Amino acid sequence: MSAADSNVIVDRSAHVAAAGQALLRCDELLAGYLPGVNILNGADLYVNDGELIGIIGPNGAGKSTLLKALFGLVEVRSGSITLKGENITGLKAHALVERGVGFVPQTNNVFPSLSVEENLEMGAFQTPKKFKERFEFVCEIFPALLERRKQRAGSLSGGERQMVAMGRALMTEPSVLLLDEPSAGLSPKLQDLVFIQAQQINRAGVTVIMVEQNARRCLQICDRGYVLDQGRNAYTATGKELIKDPKVIELYLGTLARA
Ligand SMILES: Nc1ncnc2c1ncn2[C@@H]1O[C@H](COP(=O)(O)OP(=O)(O)OP(=O)(O)O)[C@@H](O)[C@H]1O
Numbered sequence: 001m002s003a004a005d006s007n008v009i010v011d012r013s014a015h016v017a018a019a020g021q022a023l024l025r026c027d028e029l030l031a032g033y034l035p036g037v038n039i040l041n042g043a044d045l046y047v048n049d050g051e052l053i054g055i056i057g058p059n060g061a062g063k064s065t066l067l068k069a070l071f072g073l074v075e076v077r078s079g080s081i082t083l084k085g086e087n088i089t090g091l092k093a094h095a096l097v098e099r100g101v102g103f104v105p106q107t108n109n110v111f112p113s114l115s116v117e118e119n120l121e122m123g124a125f126q127t128p129k130k131f132k133e134r135f136e137f138v139c140e141i142f143p144a145l146l147e148r149r150k151q152r153a154g155s156l157s158g159g160e161r162q163m164v165a166m167g168r169a170l171m172t173e174p175s176v177l178l179l180d181e182p183s184a185g186l187s188p189k190l191q192d193l194v195f196i197q198a199q200q201i202n203r204a205g206v207t208v209i210m211v212e213q214n215a216r217r218c219l220q221i222c223d224r225g226y227v228l229d230q231g232r233n234a235y236t237a238t239g240k241e242l243i244k245d246p247k248v249i250e251l252y253l254g255t256l257a258r259a
């Protein structure tokens with residue numbers, strides 16, 4: 001048994017009691033890639049309308065798998081996903097986009113050979129009439145994209161590419177946006193900008209679920225956080241509580257705290 005195992009807190013009753021009015025929730029998710037091997041082992045999560053929540057945890061904990069399961073990209077073997085009270089378990093990504101879920105994957109999240117503007121058009125392909133309005137919204141949050149609208153996405157810096165990826169997802173007018181490690185691979189200054197932008201997106205009325213390696217920074221800005229370990233909830237509380245919880249510091253923030 002690993003150190004993390006012995007500290008896992010599975011308090012389903014608190015989740016069930018609190019998740020009633022959630023915008024999006026999942027309950028006891030089992031999901032994986034290979035037959036017979038579950039990567040998610042009973043993950044619970046909810047997000048209320050208007051919240052920004054963070055998911056942290058060690059490499060391989062299943063954070064990306066959880067987002068992919070919520071977005072219909074990994075088959076859910078058991079458990080349920082509910083959006084605005086409607087059971088959406090098993091729905092595919094395009095159907096979820098129509099219902100207001102947006103997703104920015106961890107990697108390969110732009111079309112490198114297309115321009116910034118074309119990338120954003122791809123985001124709006126299901127609602128082309130809304131392109132202008134959404135483009136203006138996206139450029140208010142990411143003014144740099146307006147300047148670079150004709151530039152190929154592949155020629156942009158890492159930070160700008162991340163803006164294109166987030167911008168593309170915002171073109172679909174999501175009510176909830178799933179962000180997988182938006183600050184990964186960026187310089188400290190650009191990382192900071194990404195966290196500010198995530199907050200701006202949230203303040204503009206978009207509910208945000210953010211997976212982050214930069215756990216400390218993520219917990220500083222999120223309303224509530226989840227620590228995922230081995231595909232299930234290890235801890236959950238407000239960001240401010242988690243960041244000063246001795247167990248969370250010892251197990252999940254220790255190396256980052258020293259970095
Ligand atoms: N397409 C896939 N096929 C098979 N196994 C996979 C696949 N993607 C991920 N896995 C496995 O699932 C487990 C969880 O991976 P996941 O990417 O969800 O973790 P993570 O918490 O996002 O990690 P990281 O912090 O490194 O991004 C890992 O053991 C990984 O090897």
Ligand SMILES: [Mg+2]
Nearest residue numbers: 063064065106
């Ligand atoms: Mg990941």
